[in-house]
Amino acid sequence: MKKIAVLPGDGIGPEIVAEAVKVLNALELEFDMEAAPVGGAAYESHGHPLPESTLKLAQEADAILFGAVGDWKYDKLERALRPEQAILGLRKHLGLFANFRPAICYEQLTHASSLKPELIAGLDILIIRELTGDIYFGQPRGRRTAPDGHFPGAEEAFDTMRYSRPEIERIAHIAFQAARKRSQRVTSVDKSNVLETFQLWKDVVTEVGQQYPDVALDHMYVDNAAMQLVRAPKKFDVVVTGNMFGDILSDEAAMLTGSIGMLPSASLNERGQGLYEPSHGSAPDIAGQGIANPLATILSAAMMLRFSLDQPQAADRIESAVQHVLAQGLRTADIHSDGTTKVGTREMGDAVVAAI
Amino acid sequence: MKKIAVLPGDGIGPEIVAEAVKVLNALELEFDMEAAPVGGAAYESHGHPLPESTLKLAQEADAILFGAVGDWKYDKLERALRPEQAILGLRKHLGLFANFRPAICYEQLTHASSLKPELIAGLDILIIRELTGDIYFGQPRGRRTAPDGHFPGAEEAFDTMRYSRPEIERIAHIAFQAARKRSQRVTSVDKSNVLETFQLWKDVVTEVGQQYPDVALDHMYVDNAAMQLVRAPKKFDVVVTGNMFGDILSDEAAMLTGSIGMLPSASLNERGQGLYEPSHGSAPDIAGQGIANPLATILSAAMMLRFSLDQPQAADRIESAVQHVLAQGLRTADIHSDGTTKVGTREMGDAVVAAI
Ligand SMILES: CC(C)[C@H](C(=O)O)[C@@H](O)C(=O)O
Ligand SMILES: CC(C)[C@H](C(=O)O)[C@@H](O)C(=O)O
Numbered sequence: 031m032k033k034i035a036v037l038p039g040d041g042i043g044p045e046i047v048a049e050a051v052k053v054l055n056a057l058e059l060e061f062d063m064e065a066a067p068v069g070g071a072a073y074e075s076h077g078h079p080l081p082e083s084t085l086k087l088a089q090e091a092d093a094i095l096f097g098a099v100g101d102w103k104y105d106k107l108e109r110a111l112r113p114e115q116a117i118l119g120l121r122k123h124l125g126l127f128a129n130f131r132p133a134i135c136y137e138q139l140t141h142a143s144s145l146k147p148e149l150i151a152g153l154d155i156l157i158i159r160e161l162t163g164d165i166y167f168g169q170p171r172g173r174r175t176a177p178d179g180h181f182p183g184a185e186e187a188f189d190t191m192r193y194s195r196p197e198i199e200r201i202a203h204i205a206f207q208a209a210r211k212r213s214q215r216v217t218s219v220d221k222s223n224v225l226e227t228f229q230l231w232k233d234v235v236t237e238v239g240q241q242y243p244d245v246a247l248d249h250m251y252v253d254n255a256a257m258q259l260v261r262a263p264k265k266f267d268v269v270v271t272g273n274m275f276g277d278i279l280s281d282e283a284a285m286l287t288g289s290i291g292m293l294p295s296a297s298l299n300e301r302g303q304g305l306y307e308p309s310h311g312s313a314p315d316i317a318g319q320g321i322a323n324p325l326a327t328i329l330s331a332a333m334m335l336r337f338s339l340d341q342p343q344a345a346d347r348i349e350s351a352v353q354h355v356l357a358q359g360l361r362t363a364d365i366h367s368d369g370t371t372k373v374g375t376r377e378m379g380d381a382v383v384a385a386i
Numbered sequence: 387m388k389k390i391a392v393l394p395g396d397g398i399g400p401e402i403v404a405e406a407v408k409v410l411n412a413l414e415l416e417f418d419m420e421a422a423p424v425g426g427a428a429y430e431s432h433g434h435p436l437p438e439s440t441l442k443l444a445q446e447a448d449a450i451l452f453g454a455v456g457d458w459k460y461d462k463l464e465r466a467l468r469p470e471q472a473i474l475g476l477r478k479h480l481g482l483f484a485n486f487r488p489a490i491c492y493e494q495l496t497h498a499s500s501l502k503p504e505l506i507a508g509l510d511i512l513i514i515r516e517l518t519g520d521i522y523f524g525q526p527r528g529r530r531t532a533p534d535g536h537f538p539g540a541e542e543a544f545d546t547m548r549y550s551r552p553e554i555e556r557i558a559h560i561a562f563q564a565a566r567k568r569s570q571r572v573t574s575v576d577k578s579n580v581l582e583t584f585q586l587w588k589d590v591v592t593e594v595g596q597q598y599p600d601v602a603l604d605h606m607y608v609d610n611a612a613m614q615l616v617r618a619p620k621k622f623d624v625v626v627t628g629n630m631f632g633d634i635l636s637d638e639a640a641m642l643t644g645s646i647g648m649l650p651s652a653s654l655n656e657r658g659q660g661l662y663e664p665s666h667g668s669a670p671d672i673a674g675q676g677i678a679n680p681l682a683t684i685l686s687a688a689m690m691l692r693f694s695l696d697q698p699q700a701a702d703r704i705e706s707a708v709q710h711v712l713a714q715g716l717r718t719a720d721i722h723s724d725g726t727t728k729v730g731t732r733e734m735g736d737a738v739v740a741a742i
Contacts, residue, residue: 109579109585112579114579114580118580125536144501144502144505144616144617145500145501145502146500146501146502149500162536163535163536165521165547165580165581166580167535168535168544169534169535171581171582172582173582173586176548176550178525179519179523179524179525179548179550180481180518180519180550180552180553181550181551181552181553184550184551184552184553185550185551185586186548186549186550186551186586187548187549187581187582187583187584187585187586187587188524188546188547188548188549188582188583189546189547189581189582189583190544190545190546190547191521191544191545191546191547192532192535192542192543192544193542193543193544194532194535194536194537194540194541194542195537195540195541195542196536196537196540197536197537197540221630221633223465223468223470224470224474224521224522225521225527225545226527226528226529226543226544226545227543227544227545228543229465229543230529230541230542230543231543252633252634253633253634253637254637256612256634256635256637256638256641257637257638257640257641257646258641259638260500260616260638260641260642261500261641274577275634277577277608277609278608278609278612278631278634279612281609281610281612281613282612282613282615282616282638284613285612285613285614285616285617286616290613
């Protein structure tokens with residue numbers, strides 16, 4: 031029996047994960063689901079955002095259903111104890127190097143975008159972000175007395191950006207393979223005009239691309255990509271980039287759709303084990319009010335069924351059910367507009383269950 | 387007599403700089419203007435994108451009027467000889483650490499934006515980007531055999547992100563002082579939840595902020611800033627950030643206005659010496675056609691008069707003249723729309739001269 035670790039986390043995490051679990055249960059498949067604390071909640075109960083017991087559960091599971099972590103009340107804690115360290119720790123310990131971040135604009139929600147409808151309607155981009163390398167995890171890093179530079183002898187802080195050839199190769203293969211199932215186009219985003227790391231990135235992605243002659247590859251500098259996403263987002267299909275640039279561009283792309291409350295994500299390792307979470311955060315300002323949108327988490331559960339649990343049909347059923355509730359006109363507050371019916375977190379979950 | 391180094395560069399650079407020079411001449415002030423090759427043009431004539439003679443001229447000048455550099459035809463050159471190295475070299479050798487990038491949406495050009503008019507009309511953000519530190523210039527950097535990490539022994543490339551306390555202090559002072567002349571608000575953008583460098587950044591900006599009790603300071607993570615710029619750009623006023631994040635966010639913000647052909651920029655050092663250039667690039671695809679928009683360069687000349695040449699009234703005259711030609715309905719192709727008059731690069735320059 032496949033095992034799912036359920037990590038609700040902080041803020042709206044518990045509410046939205048509860049709905050996704052309800053939807054998973056409605057499928058009447060057999061899973062072993064086990065919950066554990068993570069983030070600020072785990073800090074409160076165990077003194078650490080990623081307790082040993084939670085990490086162990088995650089490592090043993092086939093998939094992790096993750097809510098969200100973080101709350102302003104932990105801002106004053108030392109970095110190692112802050113909620114976000116849980117997600118960084120899970121990525122690192124499980125080797126979750128391949129992050130899939132779709133940016134999709136649902137037909138019924140086009141109006142919610144900041145962009146003019148003709149620019150955003152029908153948007154369907156897949157951003158593939160490398161998630162265990164780059165400046166996020168590169169050593170050495172820290173504070174010291176500056177050995178040289180503009181102010182030798184002054185206090186300074188530093189981090190190391192790094193990518194090795196095999197790290198770039200494996201994420202490039204993921205991107206080209208994903209493009210084969212879509213429209214055979216990959217845009218690799220780099221900053222090779224300035225950074226050694228991204229010159230290697232560009233060289234290696236180009237080399238790997240030669241094994242995929244059916245896929246068109248182009249390269250774009252990150253500053254230009256940030257512009258082109260605003261100017262003409264639909265020109266992109268699969269975008270592959272490093273951890274830091276991917277953090278920025280995937281959030282920018284998500285916000286372009288105007289409905290970040292709808293966007294799931296998946297983070298996979300080489301064994302197909304994966305962590306599935308909504309693209310939005312823990313929204314502590316609306317936690318506990320029963321108004322958060324659970325659809326991103328429900329759609330993350332669908333990705334989980336498809337990528338880690340070998341249940342593509344169940345994934346399709348969830349995705350169709352979500353389409354159905356949107357067509358019915360049900361909307362949580364974040365995507366509500368005139369002529370639609372405003373519902374709460376639980377009603378939305380119930381509607382998806384009913385549609386299944 | 388104040389000295390201006392005129393560096394037209396590549397692509398549309400020569401055309402747009404010629405119009406800015408024409409406008410400067412129309413002011414009937416006394417300047418010593420001297421031109422020199424830079425970028426690909428300098429590589430062709432001198433074998434290097436930033437020849438000694440050009441650097442010397444720039445160092446001796448009070449201000450540099452810069453066009454743009456870069457062309458795909460130099461993509462195959464080794465990095466040290468590529469056109470962009472000229473701009474990096476000028477920043478480094480002249481210590482141009484403070485980059486001012488206004489993102490302004492002109493009333494008559496609101497329609498050109500990707501964003502819905504109500505979100506963008508009247509936008510007036512000032513992005514202040516640190517320009518001589520961060521991962522752009524941090525040593526060590528290069529290629530090597532990975533000493534550790536995910537694939538020890540593999541080929542890897544690396545760069546170093548660094549900021550020292552005095553580097554952060556001086557750019558923070560610039561931001562707070564700029565905010566005093568605007569609406570007393572600064573947003574500092576960091577990634578302190580992941581990077582040591584930006585934890586120091588946040589700490590130091592907070593400390594400097596205590597010397598400006600009249601200015602409100604808030605902090606935002608770079609991924610969130612990329613989102614909020616799309617969602618509600620008018621919530622920002624002065625934004626201060628590092629070199630890498632500033633590269634991405636200033637371009638994103640510029641593109642949000644839809645009229646990047648209108649946006650000037652200034653890069654200053656501690657002595658008030660500055661480099662002035664349009665925010666857009668060299669656009670080799672339209673070079674030589676006489677259709678490029680010279681207004682960003684003309685407005686850069688206005689910034690130059692104000693910041694480096696002690697001629698604020700002359701700057702005002704240029705800016706009013708640009709407002710006047712917009713009000714007249716004159717538009718280059720990039721900002722043209724129904725009901726306005728399409729003009730070329732030279733006609734636009736002539737119209738600004740006439741308005742002066
Ligand atoms: C919380 C933070 C460490 C994290 C990141 O920067 O990767 C988040 O922004 C994300 O994108 O998942
Ligand atoms: C050309 C390039 C090196 C440069 C940069 O990255 O700083 C450019 O993008 C800019 O913003 O001026």
